[in-house]
Amino acid sequence: MTVRLLTNIGRLWTGNEVLSNAAILVHNDRIAWVGRAPDLPQSVPGVVDDIVDVDHVENLSGALVTPGLIDAHTHPVYAGNRYAELAIRTGGSTSASITAAGGGVGSTVTVTRGTDPWTLCNGVRERLRGWLLNGTTTVEAKTGYHLTRDGELADVRLLRELEKEPMMPRVHVTFLAAHVVPPEYFGRQREYVEAVGAWCADAAAAGADSVDVYCDEGHFTTEESRWVLASGRNVGLLPRIHAGLFSRRGAVQLAAELGCASADGLHHMSEEDIAIMSRYGVPAVVCPATALQRGHLPPVRQMIKHGVQIALGSDHNPGYCGITSMSLVIAMAVSAFGMSVNDALRAATLGGATVLGAPDRGVLQPGRLADIVQWDADHEGAFAWSFGLKPRRVWRGGTPVQ
Numbered sequence: 226m227t228v229r230l231l232t233n234i235g236r237l238w239t240g241n242e243v244l245s246n247a248a249i250l251v252h253n254d255r256i257a258w259v260g261r262a263p264d265l266p267q268s269v270p271g272v273v274d275d276i277v278d279v280d281h282v283e284n285l286s287g288a289l290v291t292p293g294l295i296d297a298h299t300h301p302v303y304a305g306n307r308y309a310e311l312a313i314r315t316g317g318s319t320s321a322s323i324t325a326a327g328g329g330v331g332s333t334v335t336v337t338r339g340t341d342p343w344t345l346c347n348g349v350r351e352r353l354r355g356w357l358l359n360g361t362t363t364v365e366a367k368t369g370y371h372l373t374r375d376g377e378l379a380d381v382r383l384l385r386e387l388e389k390e391p392m393m394p395r396v397h398v399t400f401l402a403a404h405v406v407p408p409e410y411f412g413r414q415r416e417y418v419e420a421v422g423a424w425c426a427d428a429a430a431a432g433a434d435s436v437d438v439y440c441d442e443g444h445f446t447t448e449e450s451r452w453v454l455a456s457g458r459n460v461g462l463l464p465r466i467h468a469g470l471f472s473r474r475g476a477v478q479l480a481a482e483l484g485c486a487s488a489d490g491l492h493h494m495s496e497e498d499i500a501i502m503s504r505y506g507v508p509a510v511v512c513p514a515t516a517l518q519r520g521h522l523p524p525v526r527q528m529i530k531h532g533v534q535i536a537l538g539s540d541h542n543p544g545y546c547g548i549t550s551m552s553l554v555i556a557m558a559v560s561a562f563g564m565s566v567n568d569a570l571r572a573a574t575l576g577g578a579t580v581l582g583a584p585d586r587g588v589l590q591p592g593r594l595a596d597i598v599q600w601d602a603d604h605e606g607a608f609a610w611s612f613g614l615k616p617r618r619v620w621r622g623g624t625p626v627q
C-alpha cells in the first residue's frame with residue numbers, strides 16, 4: 226500500500242473548483258482526500274492513522290496542479306510520414322487531387338502494411354510516451370491504417386499491450402477499419418462495409434472500446450456508417466463518428482439516432498445540427514489544429530451556448546498533425562475557437578472523460594484515479610500564454626512518471 230501526500234499546491238484546478246494552498250492525499254492509484262492544506266485531517270480512515278506517518282510527501286512549490294489531460298481523438302498507429310504531401314496541400318492542392326495522385330490515407334496504409342510489427346510498435350510507443358510526458362494521462366487511439374481484418378486486430382492488441390508498459394498513458398482503443406476503402410475493395414465498397422461490420426465482434430474480443438466510422442465525401446455514406454456503427458454497438462463497442470470534416474452528410478443526425486458517444490470534427494455544421502446535438506445529448510470532439518489547417522472552424526461557442534458537451538482532441542495523424550501536447554491544443558482552442566481557458570481545460574479533462582465513458586478520471590476528487598499534473602506555472606491562464614505549457618511532474622494512478 227502506498228500513501229502519498231502532495232503539499233504546497235499553490236493553485237489546484239480540480240475540475241469542480243479552484244483552491245489555493247491545497248493538498249492531495251493519494252492512496253495507491255486513487256485520490257483519498259483533496260482540499261485546502263490547513264483543512265488536512267490528522268487521520269483518514271482506511272488510508273492513514275496519523276498524517277505524519279505518510280511515507281511519501283512531495284512539496285509542489287506553489288505550482289498549478291490539474292487533473293491529467295485527456296486527448297479524445299488521435300490516430301497514432303501508423304508508419305512513415307506525409308510531410309511532402311502536406312507541403313503540396315498547403316500550396317493549394319485539394320484532398321481529391323492528392324488522393325488521385327496516390328497520396329492521402331491510402332499512402333499511409335501502403336507504408337504501414339509494409340512495416341514490420343516491431344518497427345510499428347516502436348513508433349507507436351514513442352508517440353504515446355510523448356503524450357504522457359506532456360501531461361496527457363489518457364489518450365483515445367484509433368486504428369485505421371491497415372484496413373485488413375488481421376492488421377486492424379493486431380493494431381487493437383498493440384495498443385492494449387502498450388498501455389500495460391511503464392511510462393504509457395491510459396489508452397481508449399477505437400476500431401476504425403471504416404477509415405477509407407482499401408484498394409483491394411475498390412468498386413466493392415458495400416462488401417468492405419459488411420466485412421468491417423463482421424470484424425467488430427473480433428475487435429471487441431481483442432480489446433477495443435469503441436468503433437468509429439469516417440462519414441464523409443470520399444469515405445463512407447450515412448447508410449454504410451449506420452451499418453458499421455450498429456454492428457459495433459451490438460457487440461458492446463461505443464459508437465463514435467467522424468462528422469462534417471469536409472461536408473454535411475447527415476452524420477450528426479446518425480449520431481443522434483444511434484446514441485453515439487461522440488461526433489468528431491464538425492468543421493461543417495448547421496444550426497440544426499447544433500440543435501440536434503443539444504436535444505439528443507451528442508457530445509462533440511473538436512480538434513483545433515486540423516480545423517485550422519483545413520480552414521473551417523467548428524462553431525464551438527454556439528455549441529457551448531446550446532449546452533453541447535465539448536471534448537478536445539489533437540487529431541494527431543500522419544497526414545495533418547503531429548501534436549502530442551494537449552496543453553498546446555488547449556491554447557489553440559482558446560485562440561481559434563474563442564473558448565475560455567476554463568472551458569478549454571474542462572474540455573481537455575472532464576469533457577474527455579465523459580466522451581470516453583470513463584467516469585473514474587478528469588476531475589480531482591476522492592475515489593477518482595490519481596492522474597495528476599504539476600505544471601510549470603502558478604495559474605491556469607498560462608495555458609493560453611505558453612502555447613505548449615510543460616508539466617514539471619506527472620502522476621499516473623498515483624505513480625510518478627519519469
Ligand SMILES: N=CN[C@@H](CCC(=O)O)C(=O)O
Pocket residue numbers: 300329330333467470515540542543544545
Ligand atoms: N481525423 C481523421 N483522419 C484524418 C486523416 C488521417 C490521414 O490523413 O492520415 C483526417 O481526415 O483529418
